[in-house]
Amino acid sequence: MLKSAVVEKEDKTDDLIIIGKINGFFGVKGWVKVFSYTQPKENIINYRKILIKEKLERGFSWQPYEISQGRVQGKTIVVHISGYDNKDDVQKFFGQEIAINKEDLPQLGNKDYYWRDLIGLNVNDIEGNYLGIVDSMMATGSNDVMVVKPQDEGNKTDSILIPFVLDLYIKEVNLTLGTMIVDWDQDF
Numbered sequence: 001m002l003k004s005a006v007v008e009k010e011d012k013t014d015d016l017i018i019i020g021k022i023n024g025f026f027g028v029k030g031w032v033k034v035f036s037y038t039q040p041k042e043n044i045i046n047y048r049k050i051l052i053k054e055k056l057e058r059g060f061s062w063q064p065y066e067i068s069q070g071r072v073q074g075k076t077i078v079v080h081i082s083g084y085d086n087k088d089d090v091q092k093f094f095g096q097e098i099a100i101n102k103e104d105l106p107q108l109g110n111k112d113y114y115w116r117d118l119i120g121l122n123v124n125d126i127e128g129n130y131l132g133i134v135d136s137m138m139a140t141g142s143n144d145v146m147v148v149k150p151q152d153e154g155n156k157t158d159s160i161l162i163p164f165v166l167d168l169y170i171k172e173v174n175l176t177l178g179t180m181i182v183d184w185d186q187d188f
Contacts, residue, residue: 015101015102015103016051016062016099016100016101016102017099017100017101017102017105017116018037018097018098018099019036019037019038019044019047019050019098019099019100020034020035020036020037020038020044020077020097020098021034021035021037021095021096021097021098022034022035022052022090022093022094022095022096022097022098023035023094023095024094025087025090025091025094026073026076026078027087028086028087029080029085029086029087030080030081030084030085030086030087030089030090031078031079031080031090032078032079032080032081032090032093032094033076033077033078034070034076034077034078034079034098035077036077039139041077042072042077044070044077044079044098045067045070045071045072045077045079047067047100047104048066048067048068049064049065049066049100049101049104050064050065050066050067050098050099050100051063051064051065051098051099051100051101052065052081052093052096052097052098052099053096053097053098053099054092054093054096055096062099065081065082066081066082067079067080067081067082068080068081068082081093111166111173113173113175115137115144117175118134118137118146118164118173118180119134119135119136119137120133120134120178121133121134121173121175121178121179121180122178122179122180123146123148123162123179123180123181123182124179124180124181124182125181125182125183125184125185126171126181126182126183130151130152131148131150131160131182131184132148132149132150132151132152132159132160133148133149133151134146134147134148134180135147135148135149135159137164138161143163143164143165144163144164145161145162145163145164146161146162146163146164147159147160147161148160148161148162160184162182162184168183169182169183169184170182171183
């Protein structure tokens with residue numbers, strides 16, 4: 001089963017995963033509105049220990065914070081950051097990204113994958129033909145779809161779209177080797 005608990009938007013630091021962005025204020029008691037990159041979007045509330053990217057005189061720095069409360073407010077997610085109890089206190093967070101440490105992601109079971117782990121895998125069909133690498137993932141109504149980019153310059157195919165359906169099209173995923181075997185005709 002494919003898990004898209006965290007949408008693929010990562011910082012250059014491999015140990016951090018960006019899960020949202022502070023995009024406004026909510027009330028006068030230090031609450032902020034958050035645009036969540038998690039799926040479903042309210043999952044961002046489950047992460048209590050967060051890092052916020054703060055602007056410094058020279059560059060940026062990730063600083064640790066804790067979410068004391070969070071909730072869905074209409075179509076918006078709002079959170080309260082511990083120790084910041086008024087609008088003036090949280091003003092410095094406006095427009096900043098929120099991240100978690102990679103090890104704070106929930107552990108997945110067998111045959112469960114985060115999108116971030118699939119991107120970059122080498123894809124071969126069941127006959128051993130190299131199709132390309134997983135470039136991105138797309139959520140669709142019925143199932144998620146992999147976008148596989150051919151690496152052969154002679155191949156004029158822009159990309160190959162393969163439904164991520166385990167056992168039917170996806171025969172094997174080996175994260176250790178960085179490979180995937182699919183039952184897919186690249187001319188399909």
